[in-house]
Each structure stands twice: as structure tokens, then as C-alpha cells.
Amino acid sequence: MALLKISEPGKSRDQSVSHKVSIGIDLGTTNSLVATAKESSAETIKDEEGSDILPSVVQFHSDNVVTVGHEALNTACENAKNTIFSSKRFIGRNIDEIDELEQIFGNFPYEIKQDESFVPTINTIAGFKTASEVSAEILKSLYSRAKKHFACEIHGAVITVPAYFDDAQRQATKVSAELAGINVYRLLNEPTAAAIAYGLNELKDKLIAVFDLGGGTFDISILRIHEGVFEVLATGGSAVQGGDDYDRKIAEWFLIENSLLSMEVTPNDYRAIMLAAKSVKEKLTVAKSASIDFATENLNIQKNNITREKFEKLIAPLVENILLDCKTVLLDADIEPGDIHDVVLVGGSTRIPCIKESVHKFFGVKPLSSIDPDRVVAIGAAIHANVLAGNAHATEMLLLDVTPLSLGVETMGGVVEKIIHRNTTIPVEKTQKFTTYKDGQTAMSIHVVQGEREMVSDCRSLAKFELRDIPPLVAGAARIAVTYQVDADGLLNVKAYEESTRVEANVEVKPSFGLTDAQITSMIKDSNKYADTDMLKRSLQEKKVEASRTLEAIKAALLQDGDQLLSRKERENIDQCIAVLELTKENDNSKKITLAIETLEKETEFYIERRINASIKKAVEGRNIDEFKP
Amino acid sequence: MNFSQNYFQLLGVKESFDIDLQDLSTNYKKLQIQIHPDKNVNASPHEKRLSIQTSAYINQAYNVLKDRTRRAEYLLEIKNIEINDEQDTISDTQFLVHQLKLHEELENLLRNDKEFYADFLTKIQKYQKDLFEDFSKQYLELDYQNAKETVLKMKFYRRLKTQAKERGV
Numbered sequence: 001m002a003l004l005k006i007s008e009p010g011k012s013r014d015q016s017v018s019h020k021v022s023i024g025i026d027l028g029t030t031n032s033l034v035a036t037a038k039e040s041s042a043e044t045i046k047d048e049e050g051s052d053i054l055p056s057v058v059q060f061h062s063d064n065v066v067t068v069g070h071e072a073l074n075t076a077c078e079n080a081k082n083t084i085f086s087s088k089r090f091i092g093r094n095i096d097e098i099d100e101l102e103q104i105f106g107n108f109p110y111e112i113k114q115d116e117s118f119v120p121t122i123n124t125i126a127g128f129k130t131a132s133e134v135s136a137e138i139l140k141s142l143y144s145r146a147k148k149h150f151a152c153e154i155h156g157a158v159i160t161v162p163a164y165f166d167d168a169q170r171q172a173t174k175v176s177a178e179l180a181g182i183n184v185y186r187l188l189n190e191p192t193a194a195a196i197a198y199g200l201n202e203l204k205d206k207l208i209a210v211f212d213l214g215g216g217t218f219d220i221s222i223l224r225i226h227e228g229v230f231e232v233l234a235t236g237g238s239a240v241q242g243g244d245d246y247d248r249k250i251a252e253w254f255l256i257e258n259s260l261l262s263m264e265v266t267p268n269d270y271r272a273i274m275l276a277a278k279s280v281k282e283k284l285t286v287a288k289s290a291s292i293d294f295a296t297e298n299l300n301i302q303k304n305n306i307t308r309e310k311f312e313k314l315i316a317p318l319v320e321n322i323l324l325d326c327k328t329v330l331l332d333a334d335i336e337p338g339d340i341h342d343v344v345l346v347g348g349s350t351r352i353p354c355i356k357e358s359v360h361k362f363f364g365v366k367p368l369s370s371i372d373p374d375r376v377v378a379i380g381a382a383i384h385a386n387v388l389a390g391n392a393h394a395t396e397m398l399l400l401d402v403t404p405l406s407l408g409v410e411t412m413g414g415v416v417e418k419i420i421h422r423n424t425t426i427p428v429e430k431t432q433k434f435t436t437y438k439d440g441q442t443a444m445s446i447h448v449v450q451g452e453r454e455m456v457s458d459c460r461s462l463a464k465f466e467l468r469d470i471p472p473l474v475a476g477a478a479r480i481a482v483t484y485q486v487d488a489d490g491l492l493n494v495k496a497y498e499e500s501t502r503v504e505a506n507v508e509v510k511p512s513f514g515l516t517d518a519q520i521t522s523m524i525k526d527s528n529k530y531a532d533t534d535m536l537k538r539s540l541q542e543k544k545v546e547a548s549r550t551l552e553a554i555k556a557a558l559l560q561d562g563d564q565l566l567s568r569k570e571r572e573n574i575d576q577c578i579a580v581l582e583l584t585k586e587n588d589n590s591k592k593i594t595l596a597i598e599t600l601e602k603e604t605e606f607y608i609e610r611r612i613n614a615s616i617k618k619a620v621e622g623r624n625i626d627e628f629k630p
Numbered sequence: 631m632n633f634s635q636n637y638f639q640l641l642g643v644k645e646s647f648d649i650d651l652q653d654l655s656t657n658y659k660k661l662q663i664q665i666h667p668d669k670n671v672n673a674s675p676h677e678k679r680l681s682i683q684t685s686a687y688i689n690q691a692y693n694v695l696k697d698r699t700r701r702a703e704y705l706l707e708i709k710n711i712e713i714n715d716e717q718d719t720i721s722d723t724q725f726l727v728h729q730l731k732l733h734e735e736l737e738n739l740l741r742n743d744k745e746f747y748a749d750f751l752t753k754i755q756k757y758q759k760d761l762f763e764d765f766s767k768q769y770l771e772l773d774y775q776n777a778k779e780t781v782l783k784m785k786f787y788r789r790l791k792t793q794a795k796e797r798g799v
Binding site: 186426612 | 635640660661662663665666668671672673674676681682683689690
């Protein structure tokens with residue numbers, strides 16, 4: 001397996017720093033996986049039955065029991081109304097977009113309606129569930145599998161999302177992780193993860209195509225890699241094409257060959273023949289011909305053999321379509337197939353020989369496929385998680401992502417004024433100044449949208465912000481600075497203050513169709529059906545974990561540069577706060593722990609700033625850290 | 631967080647128009663390797679917040695300095711010469727005629743005519759190169775008034791390029 005080298009040869013890991021267990025999660029539309037990386041290798045984690053692929057299927061039952069994966073899939077037919085497939089298609093979407101999805105995929109067997117904050121929810125026997133809650137069940141299942149595997153707590157995880165996911169979809173994915181109780185290091189774009197798995201992040205100014213053909217979706221992404229900076233130049237594909245379509249082609253061909261009309265076939269028989277077709281397709285990746293293994297009382301399959309050649313003919317129009325998508329995305333990125341340096345194959349359907357050949361022919365380079373295409377995204381995520389946890393000695397490795405879509409605000413006449421342009425390296429912060437137009441005005445509202453078009457109506461509405469508590473001044477006197485920050489995960493945060501008085505305006509975020517903080521909190525409570533005392537216990541436990549994390553962080557910092565950056569008095573004061581928190585943490589008083597954490601944070605604020613300033617200087621000038629001693 | 635250093639000091643390159651781009655990019659990477667939020671996943675929440683802010687500030691500095699037009703504008707900003715896109719105009723009448731001519735040329739360019747498009751862009755690049763040389767000289771000679779006019783011209787070419795690209799010629 002050609003994996004990224006993540007440790008310098010001959011250099012063993014620093015034993016004084018404890019190894020932090022980290023995982024990478026590929027949260028897919030059809031299947032999900034979890035993987036973990038060590039020094040120089042990465043592998044997916046299997047469940048008790050020895051399977052590493054978890055079908056992204058969640059089933060709700062009346063007694064609050066939730067089943068996920070194969071178990072849910074196997075009983076899907078009997079309990080269709082409570083079995084949710086492909087929750088990833090709904091995540092971060094509004095009800096109108098879900099209606100559009102229904103037009104593509106046909107009506108879903110469950111009832112979907114929107115709640116009071118316009119978040120679509122699915123009516124199940126266990127109550128109304130949002131897509132985030134459904135995906136959280138998948139994450140919980142993978143998370144507990146990993147915990148069992150390591151027999152210890154997991155420090156953090158990298159979760160992958162499609163490159164084209166907008167802010168709402170990323171936020172909703174992060175909420176899922178929060179509901180599952182996972183500490184997310186960061187969200188990573190799927191094509192970027194695949195490129196990391198092959199170690200392509202070390203390339204210098206090269207163009208990469210990531211060709212991802214799964215069970216039901218096709219994504220093609222063009223990335224530019226330059227010494228660790230990943231820029232997504234263009235993405236394209238189709239949400240309704242994949243391996244399932246090839247199974248259907250085979251199944252239908254057998255029916256016709258045996259003079260059976262599909263309308264005469266019962267739904268159960270049809271499902272069985274689809275499954276048999278799938279196994280035929282898999283056999284054909286190595287064999288020149290294969291027989292369908294199918295027996296039922298109702299159907300008589302006489303002609304049961306298909307050649308690879310026939311199969312390729314059957315799917316040829318579908319493959320043509322895929323190549324057309326590739327052409328479009330190259331046009332969009334303004335490049336030619338010959339400009340592509342490497343092509344990475346992702347998704348089980350890329351195992352089909354004629355698809356591999358078509359890709360090879362189209363781009364003119366042999367596609368990379370040495371890493372299992374079903375696992376490559378999870379493996380890339382795991383490698384990156386291991387680097388982020390600080391285990392790998394790859395301090396030179398840095399991923400800089402860009403914003404996939406422009407961010408703007410609504411101005412007069414419904415026109416969008418772009419604040420942060422697409423393909424800006426993140427994190428990024430932009431400040432925009434506003435003024436009041438009425439005497440004594442104390443509030444104003446700002447509408448944030450995401451997209452490339454000029455009119456608000458053509459973009460995606462992200463949130464409406466209410467700025468309150470603006471000091472009452474005459475019209476035009478207040479200067480309100482609104483700062484939009486997109487963090488390394490591509491998530492938006494907004495802050496605002498009035499410049500002359502430095503009064504912070506209260507920003508109330510109303511996600512256009514996302515969940516409010518209050519909703520998330522109540523969901524976390526709901527998802528853990530604890531009695532009140534258990535709830536308190538849990539919250540205390542969480543506080544203690546937070547205290548430990550804070551202590552760990554500050555101690556590591558002090559060990560590194562405390563002597564250089566702090567005077568003796570400053571150091572004594574901080575040590576005292578640490579001692580207080582360490583004592584308080586042993587008691588069962590959640591409020592006191594919170595207070596001690598806050599005190600420690602406040603008392604170390606200046607030191608943290610000094611640290612950052614020192615590392616800036618050190619990085620550029622190579623100066624000695626002692627020069628920053630106060 | 632108080633960022634008292636200007637972008638040049640932050641990125642460790644000398645405060646001038648002619649900077650070493652290789653140094654700039656190397657120093658940028660060195661800084662992000664220290665500061666980027668990915669390098670601080672185990673830090674305290676406060677340090678994480680500062681890391682996002684600082685990393686964003688470094689990105690901003692790098693984006694300004696690597697682009698010659700923005701670098702020129704920023705050099706003047708340090709000298710307290712602000713450029714206001716709505717109020718400041720170019721007084722050079724010859725240049726105004728030249729502007730009109732180029733606009734007309736762009737209007738007349740046929741869609742999908744790649745050859746003409748390439749010619750047009752090459753021409754603009756040449757004009758830009760002349761301006762960069764002008765600015766470098768003016769800035770060194772402390773001739774900020776003319777340097778400002780040069781920046782306004784640079785900005786015109788940059789807009790024109792974007793327009794040309796948007797037309798999808």
C-alpha cells in the first residue's frame with residue numbers, strides 16, 4: 001500500500017508525549033467507514049462480524065432502540081417507514097430541496113415535514129428526526145466500534161464531507177458529530193482525503209483529478225496541490241449515477257433474455273435478482289464471463305451466463321455520461337485532460353475494468369488504484385487525524401483548504417455583495433462596516449448568502465443576523481464593524497461591535513434552515529435518555545474532561561516555553577491557578593470547576609498571546625525565543 | 631489579539647515593492663506551520679480562537695503581498711495614502727482615451743476566439759509590467775502622488791482582466 005510517509009526514518013516517537021488515539025471517518029451516502037493510522041500504516045477498523053463497511057442505513061424502533069448498518073438494511077423491507085437510507089442526501093437541506101430530491105429519486109417511504117425553524121424532520125416511530133440526528137446514529141455506531149477496538153477513549157476524529165458541501169451542510173455534519181459525542185479535529189474534503197492517502201500532498205504545483213464512483217453517486221473533483229495547499233478548482237458529477245445502475249442493467253438483461261417481463265416479477269424476486277446481478281458484476285471484474293446464481297419457484301432462468309463484453313456494452317451509455325461530466329468539470333476549471341498529473345480512483349465501481357480503462361484513456365494517465373477504492377477516503381482521513389493529534393512527526397505537513405463558495409451579504413434590491421470570494425484560503429476573516437440610517441437606531445439585520453450568482457434569490461440563504469444593543473446615536477454616527485470568519489472547517493462565525501464605543505453588538509444567528517444552538521443542546525439531552533441525576537452526572541463528567549483538557553494544554557505550553565516567556569511572578573500566579581483547578585476538579589461541583597477553568601483561562605490570556613507572537617517571530621526570523629522575555 | 635506588525639514585518643520580507651517571492655512563500659509556510667488551527671487541535675479553547683484569528687491574518691497578509699497591485703496599494707497605505715475607488719480618478723487624459731479604446735476592443739472580441747483573447751491578455755500584461763516598473767521607481771523616489779496614480783491604473787487593468795475572463799471569451 002503506497003502510503004504517505006508520516007515519520008522520519010530513524011526517529012522514534014517522543015515517548016514523553018502520550019500517544020493520542022485518533023480516527024478518520026468516511027461518512028458516505030451509501031456506506032460509511034472508520035479507519036485509524038499509526039506511524040507508517042493505516043487500516044480500516046472492522047466490526048465484530050469482520051466487516052469494515054457500515055451501510056449508511058438507520059432504523060428506528062418503538063422502544064427507542066436504534067439499529068444501524070447491515071442489521072437495519074436486512075430488515076428494511078419490513079419496516080420501510082422507519083428505515084432511513086442515505087441521510088447524507090438530506091443533511092443541511094431545506095424542505096424545497098428535499099422535494100426536488102423526491103422528484104429525482106421517487107417518493108420516500110417516510111413522511112418529511114419542516115419544524116418551526118424550517119428544519120426538515122422525518123416522522124419515525126421514535127419521533128421526528130432531523131438528518132443530523134440520523135447521521136449521528138451512524139457516527140455513534142462507528143465511534144463505539146473504534147472504542148471497542150482500542151479499548152480506550154478516542155481523542156479526536158477527522159470526518160470527511162464532499163468538496164461541494166456548503167456551509168449549511170458542513171454545519172449540519174458537525175452537529176451530527178456533536179450529537180454522537182465526537183471531538184472533531186476538523187472536517188476534511190473527501191477528494192483531499194483520497195489525495196492524502198496517496199501522499200500527493202507533497203507535490204509541487206500539480207493538478208489532480210479525484211474520480212469517485214460509488215453505489216449511487218458520481219463525483220469528479222479537480223484539485224490543485226502546491227506544497228500542502230489544496231485548492232478545489234472545480235467539482236461536478238451526478239447525484240443519480242453509480243454501481244446500482246449497473247446492477248439494474250444486468251438484472252434487466254437477464255429478464256429480457258429469459259423472456260420475463262419485469263412487471264410479472266414480484267418486488268421480492270426483483271430484489272433477489274438485483275442482488276444476484278450485483279454479484280455477477282463483481283465476478284466480471286476478474287472473470288471474462290459469469291453466471292447468475294438465482295433460483296426461485298416463480299422464475300425460470302434458463303440462459304444464465306453473461307460475458308464481460310456484453311456487460312460493457314450494456315453500461316456503455318452510462319460510462320459515456322460519466323466522461324461527459326468529466327469534460328464539463330475540466331471546462332469549468334479551464335484546463336485540458338492532458339494537464340492532469342494524477343487521477344485518484346475512489347468508490348467500489350471504479351473496480352470495473354472498462355471504467356478504469358475509460359478514465360485512463362480520457363486523462364491520458366494511469367489512474368492510482370493501489371489503495372482499496374472503498375477505503376481510500378477513510379484511510380486518508382485517518383492519516384490526517386493522526387497528524388492533527390500530534391502523533392506523527394510530520395510537522396512540515398500542512399493542509400490549507402479554500403472556501404468552496406463565495407460568501408456575501410444582501411444589499412439594496414436583492415443584490416449580493418461578495419465579502420469572501422470562493423477559493424480564498426481558509427481560515428479567513430473579513431470586516432465590513434455599516435452605519436445606522438435613523439437616529440437612535442439600536443438594531444439592524446444582515447442576510448448572509450452563499451453562492452456565485454449576483455442575485456440573492458439565486459444564492460443559498462445561510463443565515464439572517466440581528467445586530468442588537470447598538471448604542472443609540474444620531475443617524476450615520478454609529479460605525480458597526482461586522483467580522484465574518486470562516487474557520488479551517490469552512491464554517492462561518494460572525495462578530496460585530498460598534499467602533500466608537502467598542503460596544504459589542506449582540507449577534508443573533510438565525511440559520512436559514514439549520515439548527516439553533518438551543519435545539520442542538522436539547523437534542524443532545526434527548527439523545528441520551530438519562531434520568532435527571534444521570535444527566536447531572538454526565539454533565540459533571542464532561543466538565544471534568546474539559547478541565548483535564550485545559551490543564552493538559554496549558555501544562556504542555558508551559559513545558560515548552562513557560563520559562564522563556566514568563567517572569568517568575570507571572571509563572572507563580574499561573575501555577576497557582578493550575579493548582580486550584582486540579583484540586584477543584586477532584587470535587588463533584590460542576591459550577592466550581594467551570595469557575596476554576598474560566599479563571600485559569602483569563603489569567604493565561606496574556607501568556608497565550610505572547611506565545612503566538614513568539615512563534616510568529618521565531619518562524620520568520622529564526623530568532624531566539626529568549627528575546628521575548630518581558 | 632493586537633497585530634502591531636505590518637504585513638511585511640509579519641512575513642519577514644523587506645518593506646519594498648520588489649520583494650523576493652520565494653522568501654515570501656517560504657516564510658508564509660513556516661508561519662502557518664506554527665500558527666494554523668490544525669497545529670493547535672490540542673490547545674486550550676482560547677488558544678484555538680487566537681490561532682484561527684492569527685492564521686486568517688497571515689493568509690490576508692500573504693494574499694496582499696503576493697499580488698503586485700495589492701502590494702503597491704498596501705505600500706501606499708502604510709504611508710497613509712489611502713485609495714478610494716469611488717472618489718479617486720485618473721487625471722492622465724491620454725490614459726483615459728487608452729482606457730476607452732481597450733474597453734471597445736474587449737466589446738468587439740468574439741466569443742470563443744481564443745487567439746484574439748490570448749493576444750488581448752498578453753497586451754494587458756505588457757501594460758501592467760510597465761506600470762510595475764513605474765511604481766517601483768516612483769516609490770523609491772518617494773514620489774507618492776504619481777505612485778498613487780500608477781496604482782489607480784494598475785487597478786483598471788486588473789478589472790479589465792476580470793471582465794475579459796467573465797465574458798468567457
